[in-house]
Amino acid sequence: xxxxxxxxxxxxxELVVAYEDRVRLIRRIEELRGSKVIAYLTSLRPNVPTQMxxxxxxxxxxxxxxxxxxxxxxxxxxxxxxGGNSVVPWRLVSLFREYSEQFxxxxxxxxxxxxxxxxxxxxxxxxxxxxxxxxxxxxxxNDFNPMDESGNxxxxxxxxxxxxxxxxxxxxxxxxxxxxxxxxIEILAQKVHPLALGNVERxxxxxxxxxxxxxxxxxxxxxxxxxxxxxxxxKLYFHGHPINRREARDELxxxxxxxxxxxxxxxxxxxxxxxxxxxxxxxVFDVGAEIGRAQAQGQGQVDxxxxxxxxxxxRLTSTFNTERRYTIAAQLGPxxxxxxxxxxxxxxxxxxxxxxxx
Numbered sequence: 001x002x003x004x005x006x007x008x009x010x011x012x013x014e015l016v017v018a019y020e021d022r023v024r025l026i027r028r029i030e031e032l033r034g035s036k037v038i039a040y041l042t043s044l045r046p047n048v049p050t051q052m053x054x055x056x057x058x059x060x061x062x063x064x065x066x067x068x069x070x071x072x073x074x075x076x077x078x079x080x081x082x083g084g085n086s087v088v089p090w091r092l093v094s095l096f097r098e099y100s101e102q103f104x105x106x107x108x109x110x111x112x113x114x115x116x117x118x119x120x121x122x123x124x125x126x127x128x129x130x131x132x133x134x135x136x137x138x139x140x141x142n143d144f145n146p147m148d149e150s151g152n153x154x155x156x157x158x159x160x161x162x163x164x165x166x167x168x169x170x171x172x173x174x175x176x177x178x179x180x181x182x183x184x185i186e187i188l189a190q191k192v193h194p195l196a197l198g199n200v201e202r203x204x205x206x207x208x209x210x211x212x213x214x215x216x217x218x219x220x221x222x223x224x225x226x227x228x229x230x231x232x233x234x235k236l237y238f239h240g241h242p243i244n245r246r247e248a249r250d251e252l253x254x255x256x257x258x259x260x261x262x263x264x265x266x267x268x269x270x271x272x273x274x275x276x277x278x279x280x281x282x283x284v285f286d287v288g289a290e291i292g293r294a295q296a297q298g299q300g301q302v303d304x305x306x307x308x309x310x311x312x313x314x315r316l317t318s319t320f321n322t323e324r325r326y327t328i329a330a331q332l333g334p335x336x337x338x339x340x341x342x343x344x345x346x347x348x349x350x351x352x353x354x355x356x357x358x
Contacts, residue, residue, distance in 0.1 A: 035074035051084030075100035083113025093121030108272035121214035127245035
């Protein structure tokens with residue numbers, strides 16, 4: 001017990017030091033940009049990535065509520081995420097418009113899918129040389145999706161994959177006869193539940209609707225808006241296509257700022273590396289290896305804390321964590337591991353009085 005308490009105290013000290021380092025970098029970016037910065041990141045850690053989700057909107061409201069004025073002249077969202085719920089960007093853009101005269105997104109690395117949707121709502125997309133946006137076609141998940149080979153989780157269905165299958169049958173294979181097309185759809189429906197396919201159509205419409213609403217918060221040219229939506233949703237062909245900053249600005253006609261000062265580039269990347277370390281994004285999460293290390297120490301289980309999402313500003317730090325216990329479950333079969341979530345939720349800590357800004 002004493003050793004466990006010592007580890008907890010040491011971990012708390014590490015968290016305080018890490019937050020102080022991030023605060024220093026956030027303050028530096030604010031000075032360089034003449035803005036107020038809120039960092040918003042979700043975990044990219046292999047095997048345990050985290051999606052943008054609705055509970056994060058509620059936490060973001062606490063952060064914008066602590067801004068020194070309403071509206072602030074310039075709000076910067078330091079953003080990194082693989083994406084998630086496509087409704088979240090619309091809710092966040094609406095919130096940022098309430099609390100700022102202008103807002104920008106600062107992208108040090110990835111802003112994919114729903115995170116790209118959020119970027120479309122900004123007056124300026126500030127992209128580090130290593131930054132990437134992604135297509136906005138959604139990957140759909142629901143209770144009717146097919147299971148993976150292990151039977152442990154349902155597979156996501158890419159909207160563009162379904163469209164590509166139909167185009168492949170019609171254009172590449174050259175099947176145009178109605179009866180043959182019906183048969184091709186029947187084959188697809190045997191693998192994917194018809195209601196899951198229906199959900200795909202609903203998400204196609206929703207994704208484009210949200211993209212248009214977001215763009216109209218700062219654009220009035222409907223033709224330009226439609227062109228951006230079509231390019232981002234369909235013409236990039238696959239969901240994993242990385243959009244670099246030159247492509248974003250020159251080909252997709254987004255409001256991408258590629259002309260960053262060296263000081264800003266450095267501060268953005270240094271801040272991202274702080275979060276990268278906090279999430280352990282460069283470490284593959286391997287439950288089997290964790291259990292193996294525990295067994296080598298004569299233990300039959302291991303408790304692990306995982307970081308999933310962080311929202312931070314100079315006034316407040318908010319982190320979503322889970323505490324999980326993994327145990328060898330021989331009764332379930334050879335090599336079976338049982339997972340129990342001991343706790344999950346948000347931790348909120350205000351900045352120390354000495355660090356609190358005016």
